[in-house]
Amino acid sequence: MTENDKQTEEKIFEAATEVFTERGMDGARMQDIADHAGINKALLHYYYRTKDHLFNAVFEKIAGQMFKKFAPVFDEKLSLEEKIRFFFKEHITFLQKNPRLPGFLLNEINRNPGRIKKLIQQIDVNKLWLILEAQHKDELKKYNITKETMPQLMSSIAAISVFPFAARGILEGIFEKMNINFNDYMEERKGYAADFVIKAIKK
Amino acid sequence: MTENDKQTEEKIFEAATEVFTERGMDGARMQDIADHAGINKALLHYYYRTKDHLFNAVFEKIAGQMFKKFAPVFDEKLSLEEKIRFFFKEHITFLQKNPRLPGFLLNEINRNPGRIKKLIQQIDVNKLWLILEAQHKDELKKYNITKETMPQLMSSIAAISVFPFAARGILEGIFEKMNINFNDYMEERKGYAADFVIKAIKK
DNA sequence: GTCTATAGAAGGATAGAC
DNA sequence: GTCTATCCTTCTATAGAC
Numbered sequence: 001m002t003e004n005d006k007q008t009e010e011k012i013f014e015a016a017t018e019v020f021t022e023r024g025m026d027g028a029r030m031q032d033i034a035d036h037a038g039i040n041k042a043l044l045h046y047y048y049r050t051k052d053h054l055f056n057a058v059f060e061k062i063a064g065q066m067f068k069k070f071a072p073v074f075d076e077k078l079s080l081e082e083k084i085r086f087f088f089k090e091h092i093t094f095l096q097k098n099p100r101l102p103g104f105l106l107n108e109i110n111r112n113p114g115r116i117k118k119l120i121q122q123i124d125v126n127k128l129w130l131i132l133e134a135q136h137k138d139e140l141k142k143y144n145i146t147k148e149t150m151p152q153l154m155s156s157i158a159a160i161s162v163f164p165f166a167a168r169g170i171l172e173g174i175f176e177k178m179n180i181n182f183n184d185y186m187e188e189r190k191g192y193a194a195d196f197v198i199k200a201i202k203k
Numbered sequence: 204m205t206e207n208d209k210q211t212e213e214k215i216f217e218a219a220t221e222v223f224t225e226r227g228m229d230g231a232r233m234q235d236i237a238d239h240a241g242i243n244k245a246l247l248h249y250y251y252r253t254k255d256h257l258f259n260a261v262f263e264k265i266a267g268q269m270f271k272k273f274a275p276v277f278d279e280k281l282s283l284e285e286k287i288r289f290f291f292k293e294h295i296t297f298l299q300k301n302p303r304l305p306g307f308l309l310n311e312i313n314r315n316p317g318r319i320k321k322l323i324q325q326i327d328v329n330k331l332w333l334i335l336e337a338q339h340k341d342e343l344k345k346y347n348i349t350k351e352t353m354p355q356l357m358s359s360i361a362a363i364s365v366f367p368f369a370a371r372g373i374l375e376g377i378f379e380k381m382n383i384n385f386n387d388y389m390e391e392r393k394g395y396a397a398d399f400v401i402k403a404i405k406k
Numbered sequence: 407g408t409c410t411a412t413a414g415a416a417g418g419a420t421a422g423a424c
Numbered sequence: 425g426t427c428t429a430t431c432c433t434t435c436t437a438t439a440g441a442c
C-alpha cells in the first residue's frame with residue numbers, strides 16, 4: 001500500500017464517517033461521500049467494494065471507540081466515588097467532541113441489533129462485577145450496590161451521560177426559550193451527574 | 204367521508220406507523236406499507252399524496268402522544284415524591300406498550316430537528332416551573348431543586364425512563380449473558396428509578 | 407489509482423381503466 | 425375508491441479508458 005493509497009483510503013473513511021453519522025446508513029448517499037472526500041464515486045467501490053462494506057467499517061470503528069470509553073473505570077486506582085466522577089467527566093467530554101455518535105449508534109443498532117452482538121459478546125459482565133467487588137470490598141458496604149442491582153445502576157449512569165446527546169434536538173428546542181446553552185448545560189452536567197448518582201446510591 | 208374510506212385510511216395509517224417506526228423515514232418503503240395495509244401502492248398516494256405527507260402524519264401523532272405523557276404530572280394532586288413515582292410507573296408502562304417509539308422519535312428528530320420545533324414551542328417551561336413551585340412551596344425546601352437545576356433534573360428523569368428503550372438492542376445483548384429478561388428489568392425499573400431519583404434530590 | 411460513462415435495479419409517483 | 429401498468433428519477437455498482 002503506497003502513501004497515496006493510504007491518503008485516499010483515509011480520506012474516504014473520514015468522509016464516510018461524516019456522512020453516515022449525519023444521515024444514517026439509509027439516508028447516506030455514496031455520491032455525497034465521494035463529494036466530501038473530494039474524489040469520484042467509482043473510487044469508493046474500488047476501495048470498499050460496496051456501501052455495506054464501507055458502512056460496516058465506519059460502524060465498527062465508532063462502536064469500538066464508544067465501548068472503550070467505559071473500560072478505564074475498571075483500571076483506575078480510584079475510590080468508587082472518584083470513579084463515578086472520573087467516568088462522567090471523561091465520557092461527557094468525549095461526547096462533547098463527538099456529539100452525533102450516540103444518536104447514530106443507537107439508531108443503527110435498533111435497525112440491526114445483530115451488528116452489535118459481536119462486540120458485546122466480548123464483554124464478560126460477571127467478571128467486571130468481580131473486579132469491582134474485589135477493588136472496593138469494604139467501600140461497597142457504604143452503598144446500595146449489589147450484583148442484582150448493577151444492571152439498573154449501570155444503565156442509569158449510561159442514560160444520564162448519553163441521553164442528552166441522543167435527545168439534543170429536543171433539549172435545544174426547550175433550552176432556547178430558557179436562554180440556556182446546550183454546551184453550558186453539558187459542562188455543568190459533568191459535576192451534576194456525579195453528585196446525583198453518588199447521592200442516589202449512598203446508604 | 205364514507206365508512207369505507209375511514210377504514211382504508213385507518214389501515215394505511217396503522218401500517219405506516221408500523222413500518223416507519225420499524226425502519227425510519229429513509230428505510231421505509233411505500234410498497235412495504237401497502238403490503239402491511241393489504242392494499243395497493245397507488246392507494247397510499249390517493250390518500251396521502253406523498254411519502255412525506257404520510258410520514259408527517261405518523262410522526263406528529265406519535266410525538267404528540269409522547270409529550271402528552273409528561274402532562275399529568277402537573278395536574279395530579281400528589282406530593283412531589285408521589286409524582287415522581289407516578290411518572291416512572293406511567294411512562295415506563297406506556298413505553299413497554301410502545302417500545303420502538305423512543306428510538307424512532309430520537310432518530311427522526313436528529314435527522315430533522317425542525318420537525319419537533321412546532322410541538323416544543325407550545326411548551327412554556329417557565330410556567331411549568333411556577334406551577335410546580337406553587338404546588339409544592341413548602342415541600343421543595345426538603346429537596347435540592349431550584350429553577351436553575353430543573354433542566355438537569357428533568358433531563359435525568361427522562362433519560363432514566365427513555366434511554367433503556369432507545370438502547371434496547373445493546374442492553375438485551377448484555378442481559379443475555381446474565382440471564383436477565385428485558386421486560387423483567389423494565390418492570391423492576393419503575394420502582395428502582397423512583398427510589399434512585401428521590402434519594403438523589405433529597406437534602 | 408483515478409476518472410467518465412453507463413448499466414441495472416429500486417423506489418416514489420401518476421395515468422387510466424373499472 | 426381501488427386496481428394494473430408504467431413513467432421517471434435516483435442510486436448503487438461496474439466497465440473501460442487513461
